[in-house]
Amino acid sequence: MTGKRSGGAVRLPETAAVLVVRRGMREWVAARGGRAPVVVGLSGGADSLALVAAAVVEAGPVTAVVVDHRLQEGSGAVARRAAEQALALGCVDAVVVPVAVGRDGGVEAAARAARYAALEEVRDGRPVLLGHTLDDQAETVLLGLGRGSGGRSIQGMAAWNAPWGRPLLGVRRAQTVRMCADLGIEPWDDPHNIDPGYTRVRVRTEVLPLLEEVLGGGVAQALARTADQLREDGAVLDTLAEDLRRSATIPPAAPASAEFVPEMTSSESVVWGSGPDDTDRPRLSIEILATAPAAVRRRAVRVWLAEQGIGGLMNAHLQAIDELVSDWRGQGGVAVGGGSRAHRLVVAREHGTLTVRAQPRLDDT
Structure with a gap:
């Protein structure tokens, strides 16, 4: 499915949540050199809908891409509804891409691989924006720390790792939910996001709240700051490692x-x-x-x-x-x-x- 809209962006209310999300988007665009056409990966959830709305206003022409993983009954209808919401927010195009999800590495990993492959296929040279928030960053760092996967895993996600952009890493999930409410948009609540069968869901709903309670709050922000610091340190180590590789290569x-x-x-x-x-x-x-x-x-x-x-x-x-x-x-x-x-x-x-x-x-x- 694809749909096009000829009108402009919807005027956004100047609520606290909208301004926070727009600021994150604006700063990301400025750091990349200014307005340009972008693709937004849209699930229909609050994070990606808020990202679409902010991108339409702050970035260049926005194409929303909804990947239908076809893992749940009615997923096609959910994808079409998300595409319609994107067009209503002012996207110049909205595309639904059905994919086949394998089982390698588990359903979660296989779905992620299929999603990224689909976005890569349709982006046509444009950057792809993803709706990961500060909360997602904190979960990623905590998972990497718990698994002992090394320094790279606890560096978390970068705001820009071509072609993938994450403008909302400084925005809390509660703020994207509030922005959707301020816009009168009803996001889709993925039942997988509350399924305790997924490790990340348990980190989100059990581990992080417990840490917040025990440590007196601010844990998610602290984990995100740690990721930023480790990423800066990692960039220096990467430079030194490349120098070593060159000198040691026969x-x-x-x-x-x-x-x-x-x-x-x-x-x-x-x-x-x-x-x-x-x-x-x-x-x-x-x-x-x-x-x-x-x-x-x-x-x-x-x-x-x-x-x-x-x-x-x-x-x-x-x-x-x-x-x-x-x-x-x-x-x-x-x-x-x-x-x-x-x-x-x-x-x-x-x-x-x-x-x-x-x-x-x-x-x-």
Whole structure:
């Protein structure tokens, strides 16, 4: 479904909630260089409806995109209603995109992946604005902290991570709800948002309220401030890590005429022969890596692997890889994601370098 509107923006009342949301939107637009066409991901909930209303006034022409995950009965009607509300608020276009949600990583993760893929497909070079609020940020930081997922997870969400924009990270969820009431808009209440079967819902409805009570309030704001500070620190570490990666990188060796057979030494054991494209992979100097602080070294390794298409690393992976540099005891390599049906990718220590090798997969039959 798609719909277009030729009229202008609806005049917004100057209530306290409206002004807070508009200010967040205005500051985001100014930081990105001024008004320009944008896409807004619209669920029909209060956060995204408030974002649409503010974007129509403060940004350039707004196209609302409603992703219908088709996980609940009547989801199509909910999506169409949200699109109609967007047009009534002054969007130049409103599009409903039905998607198929898989099961990889659980329903919540699969729905998120399908949603982002749909938004990417229709954005046509425009930034996509998402209605995440300060409360969402606090929940994200707390979840990352509880799972021990490392510094990146407790940096929370960035206001701009191209092409994704989050103008409302300084706005409370209660303010978006109040803004919708001030505008006479009835948002959709997703039943998933109160389903205790989802970990995030329990953090929202049980953990954060308890922390607010025990610590005397201000917890959500404190968690959001922590995320901002860690993101600033992380940017510095990322710069240092990139410098380290460049200085430690050894370019791929010239292709050999015969299959590589690793030389065994008394101090290092490389247990695999060459696999597909191994000669095309850059290596990292152990000597140079070992001189760097662990926090910088692990980030450099993450970037090095990402450039080879290897992502989705857990802290356990990075710790084990780091021990190949800092605590070498003759241990074998560390299996990472990627590879093929016939080979899996393994980070190994080889002749004074970290390298990625393709190890034949064991036949389970």
